[in-house]
Amino acid sequence: MSRHTPPTIIPMDRHLSWILVFAAFSVHAADELGMASQLGPKTWASCARFMSQPNVRVYELSQLRSNSMPLSPFAGPYQVKPKPTSVLPGTVHAFNSEQMNEAAEPGQQGTQIDALGHFAALKQPWDGKPPPPVDDAVYYGGLTQREVKPTADSPLLKLGMEKAPPLITTAVLLDAKAHVGRGRPMSAGEVVTAKHIEEMLKAQGLARRGIRAGDVVYVHTGWGDYWRDPDVEKSYYSKAPGLGYDAARYLAERRIVAIGLDTPFIDAVPDGLLAGKGAPAAGTPPGMPFAVHHHMISQAGVHHIENAKLDELARDKVWTSCTIVLPLLEKGAAGSAIRPVAIGAPASNARPKAAAERSGSSR
Numbered sequence: 001m002s003r004h005t006p007p008t009i010i011p012m013d014r015h016l017s018w019i020l021v022f023a024a025f026s027v028h029a030a031d032e033l034g035m036a037s038q039l040g041p042k043t044w045a046s047c048a049r050f051m052s053q054p055n056v057r058v059y060e061l062s063q064l065r066s067n068s069m070p071l072s073p074f075a076g077p078y079q080v081k082p083k084p085t086s087v088l089p090g091t092v093h094a095f096n097s098e099q100m101n102e103a104a105e106p107g108q109q110g111t112q113i114d115a116l117g118h119f120a121a122l123k124q125p126w127d128g129k130p131p132p133p134v135d136d137a138v139y140y141g142g143l144t145q146r147e148v149k150p151t152a153d154s155p156l157l158k159l160g161m162e163k164a165p166p167l168i169t170t171a172v173l174l175d176a177k178a179h180v181g182r183g184r185p186m187s188a189g190e191v192v193t194a195k196h197i198e199e200m201l202k203a204q205g206l207a208r209r210g211i212r213a214g215d216v217v218y219v220h221t222g223w224g225d226y227w228r229d230p231d232v233e234k235s236y237y238s239k240a241p242g243l244g245y246d247a248a249r250y251l252a253e254r255r256i257v258a259i260g261l262d263t264p265f266i267d268a269v270p271d272g273l274l275a276g277k278g279a280p281a282a283g284t285p286p287g288m289p290f291a292v293h294h295h296m297i298s299q300a301g302v303h304h305i306e307n308a309k310l311d312e313l314a315r316d317k318v319w320t321s322c323t324i325v326l327p328l329l330e331k332g333a334a335g336s337a338i339r340p341v342a343i344g345a346p347a348s349n350a351r352p353k354a355a356a357e358r359s360g361s362s363r
Contacts, residue, residue, distance in 0.1 A: 032163040034116050034140060034301020035257045038214040043169040047322035050170075053345040059313050059321070061218070061260070061340040062111040068230035070237050072264060073274065075108035077101060107161070107335035113258070113327050114304040116140045117148050117159030118334040119297040125287040140301050155332020162329045164303065164336075167258055169214050171323035171342055174200045175314045176241075177222030185222030189270030189281050191244035192219055197251070204319045213255035216323050218342075219243065220310040224262030227307070242268030245283050248292040252300035258325065259296060260305030260340070267292040305340065316346035 031037055050056065063069065067079050079101040087094045100106065120137035137145040139159055148158045176192050177185055179200045186192075201207050211217060221241045228236065240263040243251075251259060259266060267290045272278025280289040288294050296302040305325065313321070321344030327336040 032116065032141075032159050033165065034303070035214075035255055036165050036167065036301075036303065038255065039165055039167065039169055039257060043214045047168055047170050050320070050322040050344050056343060056345045059316075059318065059342040059344070061308050061310065061313070061323070061342055062338065063224075063227055063307055063309050064229065065110045065337070066229055069110060070227060070229070070231040070234075070264070072105075072108055073237055075105035076103040078104055078106060078109045105335075106337050107328075107330065107333050109337070111305070111307045111309065111338055111340070112335050113161075113164070113325065113338050114293075114297060114306070114335050115156065115159060115161040115164060115327075115333060116297055116301055116303070117156040118304075119290075119293045120145070120148070121294055121298050138298070140298050156334060157332065160331060161327050161333040161336045162331050164327045167216060167303070167323070167325035167327075169216055169257060169323065170212070171216045171218055171321050172206065172211060173218045173220060173310065173313050173319050173321070173342075175204065175220050175317075176200065177220050177314065179203055181222055185225050186241035188239035188241060189268050189273075189278075190241040191268045191281050191283060192221070192242070192247050193244045193283075194246045194250035196244075197247055204317075206319055209320075211251060211254040211256060215254075215256050216258045216260065216305075216325070217251055217256050218260045218305075218308060218310055218313070218323075219262075220314040221262055224307075224309060224311055227262075227309075237264050238274060239271045240265055240269050242266055242281065243292045244268070244281070245285060245291045245295065248295045252296055252302055256302055258303040258305055260308040260310075262308050262310045264306055265290070265293075266296075266304050266306060305338070308340065313342055313344075318342065318344040318346060320344065 071078055080098050081101070082098050085094055085096050117139060120139045122133060122136050126132055135145050139148050143158055149156055174197060176196065177183065180186055180192060180196055201210060223240050226236050242261065242263055243259065243266055268281035270278045270281055273280060273289065284291050293304065297304060321342040323340060323342045325338055325340040327338055330336055
């Protein structure tokens with residue numbers, strides 16, 4: 001390792017560096033949609049059947065946004081300040097509004113989705129010497145830094161959030177808390193592997209269906225159990241379980257549209273990694289501690305949905321549903337706050353417990 005290499009980065013071998021250079025040019029992004037280009041009447045029709053099921057209900061998949069929620073260390077502070085009630089002179093109208101703090105990045109906080117221009121790949125790891133070699137960055141479809149973000153203050157000219165269509169399609173939920181964690185939240189740094197995915201599909205009665213092109217896949221790790229508001233412990237964003245690199249490739253090969261986890265990173269982050277005091281998760285390629293971001297966004301064109309609220313969906317064993325994810329049409333943005341929902345029916349053996357819990361919470 002070079003003495004200039006940041007401690008969280010592992011040097012990349014020559015073979016892998018050439019793979020990354022050519023992989024970016026092996027995909028096509030003329031429409032900038034990535035895997036979302038598969039969405040349309042066919043996926044809408046397959047999604048619509050869930051709405052006519054008996055006992056169907058809508059599941060909120062977003063965490064409540066507030067000034068005291070857990071906040072990403074990679075984004076600016078999030079503070080919404082209510083303004084005084086205003087009155088229009090000569091009218092009977094009073095109205096309220098809010099303002100946000102300077103340097104806020106609401107598109108990277110709370111439950112959010114990453115645009116395909118959020119992540120890019122360099123030809124080799126940066127040695128830490130300024131300036132960072134951003135001009136060498138290559139994005140999904142082989143798009144260059146000059147094409148995507150030519151200047152420091154430029155928005156994303158390509159692959160921005162406004163290019164993402166409404167995601168309306170079938171969702172598959174995989175309950176890793178039950179299968180990998182054996183009923184407990186997965187541990188920080190622990191990964192969901194491709195083998196785990198196949199085992200969960202079988203355990204949940206989905207082996208024959210499998211993962212299909214155009215699906216959104218949600219993975220319930222249980223880490224969302226640690227979402228606290230107010231966030232006093234400041235632990236949620238310091239580490240997390242996540243998707244393994246082999247699982248990312250497995251899902252990308254099946255041409256999913258988006259991957260969503262109840263974690264802050266999608267990638268697994270062992271304790272100490274963000275502080276430069278720990279190694280990446282097992283199975284992570286050299287030089288890519290965020291290999292899932294790298295592969296799914298910059299290579300495969302798959303959106304990331306972070307901090308999804310999946311506990312109720314898992315509790316009711318809603319393994320398949322219609323999901324609706326609507327990113328804001330924010331021109332040139334690298335991410336967006338979202339309020340995703342899933343529409344589906346609880347499993348018959350989950351209904352009594354679910355009904356009791358809902359009844360208890362309504363008292």
